[in-house]
Amino acid sequence: xxxxxxxxxxxxxxxxxxxxxxxxxxxxxxxxxxxxxxxxxxxxxxxxxxxxxxxxxxxxxxxxxxxxxxxxxxxxxxxxxxxxxxxxxxxxxxxxxxxxxxxxxxxxxxxxxxxxxxxxxxxxxxxxxxxxxxxxxxxxxxxxxxxxxxxxxxxxxxxxxxxxxxxxxxxxxxxxxxxxxxxxxxxxxxxxxxxxxxxxxxxxxxxxxxxxxxxxxxxxxxxxxxxxxxxxxxxxxxxxxxxxxxxxxxxxxxxxxx
Amino acid sequence: xxxxxxxxxxxxxxxxxxxxxxxxxxxxxxxxxxxxxxxxxxxxxxxxxxxxxxxxxxxxxxxxxxxxxxxxxxxxxxxxxxxxxxxxxxxxxxxxxxxxxxxxxxxxxxxxxxxxxxxxxxxxxxxxxxxxxxxxxxxxxxxxxxxxxxxxxxxxxxxxxxxxxxxxxxxxxxxxxxxxxxxxxxxxxxxxxxxxxxxxxxxxxxxxxxxxxxxxxxxxxxxxxxxxxxxxxxxxxxxxxxxxxxxxxxxxxxxxxx
Numbered sequence: 481x482x483x484x485x486x487x488x489x490x491x492x493x494x495x496x497x498x499x500x501x502x503x504x505x506x507x508x509x510x511x512x513x514x515x516x517x518x519x520x521x522x523x524x525x526x527x528x529x530x531x532x533x534x535x536x537x538x539x540x541x542x543x544x545x546x547x548x549x550x551x552x553x554x555x556x557x558x559x560x561x562x563x564x565x566x567x568x569x570x571x572x573x574x575x576x577x578x579x580x581x582x583x584x585x586x587x588x589x590x591x592x593x594x595x596x597x598x599x600x601x602x603x604x605x606x607x608x609x610x611x612x613x614x615x616x617x618x619x620x621x622x623x624x625x626x627x628x629x630x631x632x633x634x635x636x637x638x639x640x641x642x643x644x645x646x647x648x649x650x651x652x653x654x655x656x657x658x659x660x661x662x663x664x665x666x667x668x669x670x671x672x673x674x675x676x677x678x679x680x681x682x683x684x685x686x687x688x689x690x691x692x693x694x695x696x697x698x699x700x701x702x703x704x705x706x707x708x709x710x711x712x713x714x715x716x717x718x719x720x721x722x723x724x725x726x727x728x729x730x731x732x733x734x735x736x737x738x
Numbered sequence: 739x740x741x742x743x744x745x746x747x748x749x750x751x752x753x754x755x756x757x758x759x760x761x762x763x764x765x766x767x768x769x770x771x772x773x774x775x776x777x778x779x780x781x782x783x784x785x786x787x788x789x790x791x792x793x794x795x796x797x798x799x800x801x802x803x804x805x806x807x808x809x810x811x812x813x814x815x816x817x818x819x820x821x822x823x824x825x826x827x828x829x830x831x832x833x834x835x836x837x838x839x840x841x842x843x844x845x846x847x848x849x850x851x852x853x854x855x856x857x858x859x860x861x862x863x864x865x866x867x868x869x870x871x872x873x874x875x876x877x878x879x880x881x882x883x884x885x886x887x888x889x890x891x892x893x894x895x896x897x898x899x900x901x902x903x904x905x906x907x908x909x910x911x912x913x914x915x916x917x918x919x920x921x922x923x924x925x926x927x928x929x930x931x932x933x934x935x936x937x938x939x940x941x942x943x944x945x946x947x948x949x950x951x952x953x954x955x956x957x958x959x960x961x962x963x964x965x966x967x968x969x970x971x972x973x974x975x976x977x978x979x980x981x982x983x984x985x986x987x988x989x990x991x992x993x994x995x996x
Binding site: 548643 | 902983
């Protein structure tokens, strides 16, 4: 059933717009996917598909995907623009069910895990999730004060990786303690040449890597709980690396052969 | 000499604002540095310092740096805001001489070089320059259609690395030919599992690495000229990596011990 909406003041449109905020996403238990690539990824996942919103042109060209949605809304480009935060939206948006990230995955002590300690920039969080996916990680755990996984900017940077790995909100102290009591190593990261050279570590298949806040790095009370804290030796005059770049270098070094 | 400016319509202010554009930077031969960190980096470099623009508060707190500038302008926060593209500027901006990136550095066939083939996102370009600096690279060569090194967004992401390594605008075909005729390897990058695994390459001290456009990758006519084209094996379901993350993984792999 395809319904036509022409006004940006329509109640559906108002509700979709609210999904740009953390409060709105939690209220409705939904989040937005912007563009065909993400909508297609969602249609192959087991995420519940709720609404498909598109311009007539876009909807007409993708019957296969349109037919997967119960609620299909034909709208103007202006309405699309009003519900996304993209400058040049493709003209297609899906509303899907917000996963419950507060559930502890059954296999949470298996595989490679990335822990994010108060990483604030949505682009960094999304890029790290995408990189963790490419590096074969099992999941990503976000601390309190880390940018929300389902913030539109994070969703854009993840490029669909939320459908490939576990995303969890968790207390990192508890996660570190759980890993350590199971005999699994937890690697912190520190901008400190006295820390361990990351090239000197060869973990097994099961471990955790922690990345910290952009400005302040990892919290001291987490650094003191890890198995080892790693450092990427810098040879130029740069004072630091971007956190998502560091995470990429470390994830591809630590998770090579398992 | 400290001059006070109160109007955003002042001619100085209008000229500074033009430095946000490529055309304005080339017309005046100047570019902008936003914030104390970059201003300090510039004051330690041999870049010619032209104007220092700050709020009374900021200027009063940094006599040492203020004294390095011949022209110092005390302005309102509104004027600062009108000449930068930052949401929350620190209240200090410097105008410095635009380096001539069209000159071939004397030592251009020595060390590790990063070539950028039409990388469009300013944040990606800036982050790659910053990472190249940290990885001990000698310089970065930008092709035509790569984001301008002195675009304010690139400058923000470089975090001062432009003062530590060579930045050059060049014809990559010519650079590749020069490297190869000197017996130095040039590594392209390709999203193609049939390309060479990046972990199987151990270059010497002198080589070039090429990163391509975000959407399209490297141009085919460059890929065919390289010594080898590298691939980062991906183990998850992600289809690709962010170009700046890939560049970081490759640069820290290729330039380890020399």
